[in-house]
Amino acid sequence: YTQQALGSATNQQTKEIADNLKRTLMRSPYLCSRFVPDNIAKLEEGQAANISTTQWNNEKIILKNGSIIHFRSMQQEWSGLHVQKATLDDAVPKKSSKISDEEVIRTFQFDIIPTLKALNADLMVIGTPVRPKDLCNHIKESGIFKIHCYKAISNFELFKSLINDLFQVNKIQITDFSSQCQWLMNNQNYEFIEGKEIQDKLPL
Helix, strand or coil: CCEEEEECCCHHHHHHHHHHHHHHHHHCHHHHHHHCCHHHHCCCHHHHHHCCECCECCCEEECCCCCEEEECCCCCCCCCCCCCEEEEECCCCCCCCCCCHHHHHHHHHHHHHHHHHHHCCEEEEECCCCCCCCHHHHHHHHCCCEEEEEECEEECCCCEEHHHHHHCCCCCCCCCHHHHHHHHCCCEEEEEEEECCCCCCCCC
16 A cells, blocks of 8 residues: 655645645545545535544545555654655745744654655655745755756746746736745745655765
8 A cells, every 4th residue: 555645834734735635536526436435425525624534634544545645744743654755845834834944954854854764765845945044945955855946937028937837827926925035046946856765874
């Protein structure tokens, strides 16, 4: 059975990821029939989103084929998970979050990395650098991960962003905090950070 972990910076963000995944599985007849357990699939979408059973809750869901998806934030413990892959989305905390960059990096280095390394698991981190000492820049500076960088602003003269190129949006306004930081941080969005193999020498 495959076990994976999905997480984000805070408990609330991770809960949103869990809720979105549950809704996606319930709304698609194809996905629902193949992956959602029968006792959950017969419920209404709203009921399925709020129900908490041993196989379907805010900490994990067990799919019909036996695969398990765990949900963990950077505010929670990761040790004890037996996963083949972990994906962190927006693991850099927002300015208003109750968790600091230092706490996130500490969880990453001393909890997540040792847990995954012991299992020879894959790791993917997706996010935007916001501050010079945040997790994205920490990963970049470590030099042990395979990193894919995408420019947030693809054309300064036409004021086009990466999302314009991907989704053909005609105009955007850079008003939110993360987008402003993308301008300041050399206009690069570390949108896909992947470590297929966690090397022995870690920056501990």
